Amino acid sequence: MWFFVILILILALLQTSVTTLPLVFLLFLNAAVVAKKTWIFPIAFLTGLALDALLLNPLGKTSLFLAIFLFIILLYDKKFDIQTFPFVFLASFIGSFAYFIAFQIPNVFTQATASAAISTLSFWILVGLNRFNIKEKAGFNEG
């Protein structure tokens, strides 16, 4: 959990000072896909407030966006299998696209594609490390 919190801090600092890519959103997306726990919501809420404060956005805007998108991801879990690469890629792309539109960031398509690629890569690393016992489900055929 501490590792997750430190990672959130690092990515939030990068997102507010260096890059426009929604790194924090991608992290929470991956966390929702692999962990599927309710603790994601309060952490996303607090992180969203911090991001809004640093980027001079109206407080609550990022928190609302994160909450809604994470809820949609978890709703999808009831009907479909979300721990797959195609789902992570599509969800990252659509979510990033919506993020850039909502926060008026230019180069929407290019950045959404880059975000989806980063998210899929990080999911691949998570699965490869086998921290969440989803290797087989994600398509890693062993033996």
Add this chain to the structure above:
Amino acid sequence: MAKKENFTSVFLFFAILALIIFTLSKLGFLSLPASIAQKALSPIAGSVYSAFNFFSNPSKDSTISKIKEENRGLVKKIVSQSVLQKENSALADQFATTSVRSQTLLTAKIVGAPSFIPGVSNPQSLIIDRGTKDNVKVGNAVIYKDNLVGKVTEANLYFSKIDLITSPSFSTTVKILRSQAAGVIKGKGEKQMILDNVLQSSDIKVSDIILTKGDQDIKGIGFPPDLTLGKLISVAKKPSNLFQKGEVVSLLDFSNLSTVFVIRY
């Protein structure tokens, strides 16, 4: 089913809370807590930006950087000379008057400049460490060595957000230094701007310097005249169109800036 309801209730709680906070923030009730939160978090963000700026631009003393700096200095001299000539002729005529308002330049350090690919892409906005407690207001012009950087679009107690001149949401009235032709500049994204609404009969050509025309209101909010916006790199003149167009590139490298100046009144 129980798991789904669990998600739903947690989601509803935080979504409603976020909505309430968003509404209060929009109405201006949370500006102080937001300022305090940013004041607490920004030193780390500022350090990250400074460190990244330092490591992504190791060749700041290279020949190209020096030439760019010299070029900016020369453009500044050309503009100053042109303004002096105009003032001299106005004084000599005794009919034209120039109103000079006292200006206060406030030094501001850049603590954030998010861009798509850091060090490669141009940022669209900057976050500076000056806010309303330093008398910074929304609409104030921001410059760097007589080059217009952008304008303040958001300001809280300690920090402000600047929309750059290359941002798609930026536009202002401009004039050409050489021919005094008037036009409108609009940001295009990345490092370029579009010069539009220039009459077909106006004389513009590649390498012309573009200056602000001046659109300050009675409170001093807006852009003072004769600030450099950039250089014309292409001209599109079609007789069938009402106006000429052109592409303008800024003389500044926004991704390398660490300090800017806010014009206050």
